[in-house]
Amino acid sequence: MLLAKVSSTATLAAVAAASLAIAYVSSLGAPSLSHAGGTEAAPTAKPAEAKLQVPIVYAREIRDVPLPLSLLDLPPPDDGIAGGKLAISDNNTTGKFLNQEFTLDTVESGTVDGLIADVSAKVGAGAKFVVVDASPDTLLKLADALKDKDAMLFNAAAPDDRLREDQCRANVMHTAPTRSMLTDALGQYLVWKKWTKWFLVSGTRPEDKAYADELRRTAKRFGATIVEERVFQYDPGSRRTDGGFEQSQQQIPTFTQGAKPHDVVMVADEGELFGEYLPFRTWDPRPVAGTAGLVALPWHAALELWGGTQFQNRFKRMNNRLMRPLDYNVWLAVRAVGEAASRKRTGDHKELVTFMRSKEFELAAFKGIKTTFREWNGQLRQPLLVTTAKLLVSVSPQPQFLHQFSELDTLGYDRPETKCKAYLAK
Amino acid sequence: MQRVSTLLMSLLTTSFMVGAATQAQAYRVFVSNEKENTITVIDSEKLEVIKTIKVGQRPRGIMLTRDGKRLLVCASDDHTIQVFNAETYEYIRNLPSGSDPELLALHPSGNPVYVANEDDNLVTVVDMEKGVVITEIPVGVEPEGMGISPDGKVLVNTSETTNMAHFIDTATMKTFDNVLVDNRPRVAEFSADGKQLWVSAEIGGTVTVIDPATRKIVSKITFEIQGVTKDAIQPVGVRMTKDGKTAFVALGPANRVAVIDMATFKVEKYLLVGQRVWQLALTPDDKMLFTTNGTSNDVSAIDVPSLKVVKSIKTGRYPWGVVVSPN
Numbered sequence: 001m002l003l004a005k006v007s008s009t010a011t012l013a014a015v016a017a018a019s020l021a022i023a024y025v026s027s028l029g030a031p032s033l034s035h036a037g038g039t040e041a042a043p044t045a046k047p048a049e050a051k052l053q054v055p056i057v058y059a060r061e062i063r064d065v066p067l068p069l070s071l072l073d074l075p076p077p078d079d080g081i082a083g084g085k086l087a088i089s090d091n092n093t094t095g096k097f098l099n100q101e102f103t104l105d106t107v108e109s110g111t112v113d114g115l116i117a118d119v120s121a122k123v124g125a126g127a128k129f130v131v132v133d134a135s136p137d138t139l140l141k142l143a144d145a146l147k148d149k150d151a152m153l154f155n156a157a158a159p160d161d162r163l164r165e166d167q168c169r170a171n172v173m174h175t176a177p178t179r180s181m182l183t184d185a186l187g188q189y190l191v192w193k194k195w196t197k198w199f200l201v202s203g204t205r206p207e208d209k210a211y212a213d214e215l216r217r218t219a220k221r222f223g224a225t226i227v228e229e230r231v232f233q234y235d236p237g238s239r240r241t242d243g244g245f246e247q248s249q250q251q252i253p254t255f256t257q258g259a260k261p262h263d264v265v266m267v268a269d270e271g272e273l274f275g276e277y278l279p280f281r282t283w284d285p286r287p288v289a290g291t292a293g294l295v296a297l298p299w300h301a302a303l304e305l306w307g308g309t310q311f312q313n314r315f316k317r318m319n320n321r322l323m324r325p326l327d328y329n330v331w332l333a334v335r336a337v338g339e340a341a342s343r344k345r346t347g348d349h350k351e352l353v354t355f356m357r358s359k360e361f362e363l364a365a366f367k368g369i370k371t372t373f374r375e376w377n378g379q380l381r382q383p384l385l386v387t388t389a390k391l392l393v394s395v396s397p398q399p400q401f402l403h404q405f406s407e408l409d410t411l412g413y414d415r416p417e418t419k420c421k422a423y424l425a426k
Numbered sequence: 427m428q429r430v431s432t433l434l435m436s437l438l439t440t441s442f443m444v445g446a447a448t449q450a451q452a453y454r455v456f457v458s459n460e461k462e463n464t465i466t467v468i469d470s471e472k473l474e475v476i477k478t479i480k481v482g483q484r485p486r487g488i489m490l491t492r493d494g495k496r497l498l499v500c501a502s503d504d505h506t507i508q509v510f511n512a513e514t515y516e517y518i519r520n521l522p523s524g525s526d527p528e529l530l531a532l533h534p535s536g537n538p539v540y541v542a543n544e545d546d547n548l549v550t551v552v553d554m555e556k557g558v559v560i561t562e563i564p565v566g567v568e569p570e571g572m573g574i575s576p577d578g579k580v581l582v583n584t585s586e587t588t589n590m591a592h593f594i595d596t597a598t599m600k601t602f603d604n605v606l607v608d609n610r611p612r613v614a615e616f617s618a619d620g621k622q623l624w625v626s627a628e629i630g631g632t633v634t635v636i637d638p639a640t641r642k643i644v645s646k647i648t649f650e651i652q653g654v655t656k657d658a659i660q661p662v663g664v665r666m667t668k669d670g671k672t673a674f675v676a677l678g679p680a681n682r683v684a685v686i687d688m689a690t691f692k693v694e695k696y697l698l699v700g701q702r703v704w705q706l707a708l709t710p711d712d713k714m715l716f717t718t719n720g721t722s723n724d725v726s727a728i729d730v731p732s733l734k735v736v737k738s739i740k741t742g743r744y745p746w747g748v749v750v751s752p753n
Contacts, residue, residue, distance in 0.1 A: 093566055094590070097566065097588070097590060097592075098604075307544075307610075309545075310568050313526075314545070342589070342606065362609055364609040364610045364630075368679075369657040369660075370629045370657070407655065
C-alpha cells in the first residue's frame with residue numbers, strides 16, 4: 001500500500017537503489033553504519049561484532065562545606081552524578097547504532113588516599129576516563145597519583161584558575177568554567193550596560209578571595225573600576241534559625257553605608273553564606289552582582305534556548321529534579337568522551353584524548369555554538385550564562401568583545417597569558 | 427518591481443515560462459509563530475498578510491496535505507498535531523503525535539504522516555485518515571529533521587544530539603542505516619530526483635550531501651562569509667529546486683541564505699535576509715522562496731530567478747516553520 005504510488009519519472013535509479021537497500025534491512029538491534037571515512041557501501045551489518053565497552057568513573061570527594069543560605073540551593077545527594085547518568089543515556093542512545101556501550105561507576109571517599117586507591121583500582125580495571133568532583137588540592141593529588149597510567153581526568157567542579165595555569169596537569173581536562181571565565185562573562189555584560197563603577201564586598205574564605213582577585217582582573221581587563229572594597233566578616237553558623245531577617249535588615253544597610261559612588265555592588269561569596277543578604281538591603285539602591293544577584297553560570301535550570309528544553313526535560317524525567325551547574329559540567333565530560341568515541345569508533349584512551357584536544361573535536365552542548373577544548377590547558381571553552389535566580393539575562397561573550405581566533409577566548413586567561421607548561425609539553 | 431520585470435522577462439523569453447507565469451496565481455504561505463501561538467498566512471503575489479490563525483502552544487513544524495486542503499501544525503507544548511481547514515482556517519481536530527512533535531513528513535501517497543518527537547527519541551508514524559498511531563520507531567537523541575524520498579520508500583530522520591541521519595524503510599518501519607554527520611543535524615531533504623540527500627548541521631556549520639543509494643557522503647559543504655564569525659554560520663533549512671540545479675540553505679544567525687549549485691556543490695551567492703533564518707519554503711513553481719527569520723519577526727521573500735530579496739513581511743513573534751500551498 002505505502003509503496004504503491006511511485007509517480008515521479010526521474011526516480012528509477014533511486015527506486016532501484018532503495019529496493020536494494022530494503023533487501024539489506026537489518027533490525028535496530030544490529031544496525032550498521034557508513035560514515036565519512038567508511039568504505040562499506042551497502043549496509044551489510046557485520047554479525048556478532050563485539051560491543052565496544054567504554055567505562056567511565058565518577059570520583060567524588062565527600063567534603064565538609066557549609067550549606068548555602070537558601071533552602072532552594074541545597075545540593076541534592078546526586079548533584080553531578082545525575083548529569084553523568086543523563087550523558088551515559090545520551091551516549092548509549094547513539095551507541096546502540098554504533099555498537100558502543102558506556103557505563104558510569106561512582107567512587108566516593110572522604111579521604112584523599114581513599115579516593116586515590118578506589119580510582120586507581122577502577123583505572124587498573126580498564127576505566128580510562130575519570131570525571132572528578134573534588135577540591136583543587138585533591139584533584140592535583142589524584143592527577144599526580146595517576147600520571148603514569150593511561151587515564152584522563154575531567155575536572156567538573158573546581159573553578160580554580162591555578163589548576164589550568166601554573167599547576168596545570170597534562171592528564172587533566174576541565175569542563176567546569178574557571179573563576180576568571182565566570183567573572184569575565186559577568187564583567188562583559190556589566191561593561192556593556194555601562195555599570196563600570198563597582199563596590200566590591202568580599203567574604204573571608206580563600207575561594208572568596210580568589211573570586212575577588214578575578215573580579216579585579218576582569219575590571220582591569222574590560223575597563224571597569226573598583227571604587228571601594230569591603231570585607232564582610234562573618235561566621236556562617238547555622239544556616240537556619242527561626243528568624244534572621246530582623247538582624248540582616250539592620251546590618252546590611254549600615255555595612256554598605258557611605259561607599260564611594262558606585263553603579264553596582266559586586267559580592268564575592270562563593271559559598272553563598274552571606275551574599276544573598278545583600279540584594280534589596282544595600283544603603284544605596286544599587287543592583288547586586290557577582291556570586292549573588294546577577295551571576296554567571298555554565299548552566300541554569302530555566303534555560304530553554306538552543307534546544308535546551310528537551311535537554312532539561314530529559315534530565316527532569318530521569319532524575320526528578322532540575323539540572324544544576326555541576327550536573328551540566330559532568331554531562332559535558334561524559335558526552336565529550338561519547339562524542340569522541342562515536343567519531344573515532346574506538347574506546348582507545350590515547351586516540352580519544354588526542355582527538356578531544358585537537359581542533360577537529362567539537363561538542364554541541366546546548367549553548368548555540370560548538371564547545372571545544374583549549375589546546376594549551378585542556379579547558380573547555382563555552383558561552384556562559386548571565387542570569388538572575390529565575391531567568392536568563394544575557395549570554396557572554398558579549399558581541400562587542402572581539403578576538404582574533406575565538407570570541408570564547410575573551411573569557412578567562414587567554415593563550416598568550418597562560419602559565420601552563422605541562423600541557424604544551426605533552 | 428523587480429519581480430514584475432523578472433516575470434516579464436520570462437514571458438518574453440520562453441514559452442514554457444509563459445505557461446508557468448500565467449498559471450502563477452497567488453499561492454498562500456503559512457508561517458508558524460513559535461512564541462505567539464499563531465499561524466500567519468501570506469499571499470505569495472501581493473506579499474501581504476491575509477490572515478492570522480490562532481493555534482496551540484509553541485507551533486513549530488507545519489505541513490499541508492497533498493491536496494492542500496488541510497494544514498497540520500505541530501503544537502509542540504500541547505503534545506499534539508492540530509489539523510486546520512487550509513481554506514476556511516477553521517480548526518478541525520487533533521492527531522495523536524507522541525510527545526513534543528517538532529517536524530513532519532508526509533508519505534507521497536498522502537498517508538501516513540511521520541512525526542519527529544524531539545523529547546522522546548522516537549519517530550511516530552500516524553495514520554492521518556484514522557487518526558491513530560501506527561507505530562513508533564526508535565532513533566537517536568532529539569530527533570528533528572524529516573525527509574522522505576520522492577518514491578516514499580525511505581524516510582530519513584536526523585537526531586540532533588546523536589548527530590546521525592537515520593535511514594528508515596517505510597515498508598518495515600525500521601532503521602536500516604545510520605550515517606554520522608556533523609554536530610546538531612537539523613534538516614534532511616531529498617532532491618526531487620531522489621538522488622541526493624542534504625543534511626544540515628547547525629553547530630557543525632556544514633551541509634552533508636549523501637547518496638541515498640549507498641549512504642556514502644558525496645560532499646560536505648562549508649560556508650564562509652566575510653565579516654561573519656564562523657560560529658554564527660549555522661545551517662538549518664534546506665530547499666532544492668525541482669530542476670535539480672539550485673539549493674538554498676538557511677544559515678541561522680549569519681542572517682544569510684546560501685545559494686548552492688547542486689552539480690558542483692559550490693556556494694554561488696549569499697542572500698542577506700532577516701535575523702536567525704531557520705526554515706525555507708519554495709512556491710510550487712520554484713519562483714519564490716520564503717524564509718522564517720526568528721529574531722526579527724519577519725519573513726523574507728526571495729525572487730528565485732533573479733536571486734534577489736524583494737520584501738520582508740512582518741509575522742508574529744519568532745516565526746519558525748513555513749509551507750506554501752500547492753495551488
